[in-house]
Amino acid sequence: MSHECTTEDCRNHTSTYLCGRCTSDLQQWLDKVPVLVRELSVTVARLDNVRPAGGGGGGGHQPGSAAPISLDALQLQENLRSVGTDAKAYAQDSRAAGLAWLIQDWVTKAELLVSGPDEPPINHAANRERVRNIAPAMPTRELLPWLRQNARIVVTSMDIRNWARRGKLNPVGREPQPTYHPHEVINAWHDTRVP
Known part of the structure; x- marks a missing residue:
């Protein structure tokens, strides 16, 4: 008997509750689980962002009390330990679409806890613009340590000297010695290093 896949926005026909494509996608998520369960053990013990075991508030770590742990990581680890390994078995369950969504959510959260958030990209142009507004022109002997x-x-x-000779850098003043704007030096430095 053929019916539509139960995954939201999937209209593929299937004889189970998940179509072949959705079952394959779920298997890829399931394949990540064993590694994440192991890696979460380190994250559980990481002390950079933890709450005391037992949810205790105030007072800090008391002698004889449980060591602080990451309860979020511990909960995700337990959730992932409860997950099966075979997407085809999930495809037979009438709750398959919801379970697949939940597994994907747990895996995504676990990956974020294990690896941390992505570093935001550095906006070099904005940094140079800020320097333009805060740093006056300086002679080379002051400019080098400032940079x-x-x-x-x-x-x-x-x-x-080379950038000035090639026209990449123009001195602001020449008396008693040439002065340069830091943002222009940063531009010249950036231009010579970025392809």
Whole structure:
């Protein structure tokens, strides 16, 4: 007997509650579970973002009390331990679509706990614009340490002379020595390092 797959927005016909494509997708999620269960053991014990066992509030860690653990990681680990390994078996269950969604949600949350959130991309253009508004033009002897400390880049006086000679950098003033805007030096440095 053929009917539609129970996965939301899937109209594929199937003889089970999940079509072949949705069963294959679920199997890919299930294949991640054993590794995540192991990796969550480390995350459970990680002490950077934990609540005391027993939910205790106040007072900090008391002698003889349970060590702090990540309860979120522990709960996800237990949830994932309850998951089966065969997507075809889930496809036979009338609750298959909901179970598949729940497993995907647990795996996604576990991956985030294990690896942490993605680092936001660095907006170099915005950083250079901020420097333009806060840093005045400086002579090379002041500029080099400023760039090391504030922009975390190493530029030599030879770099600055070469960029000025090639027209990548224009001095603001020449008396008693040339001065350069830090944001222009950062631009020149960035242009020579980014393809």
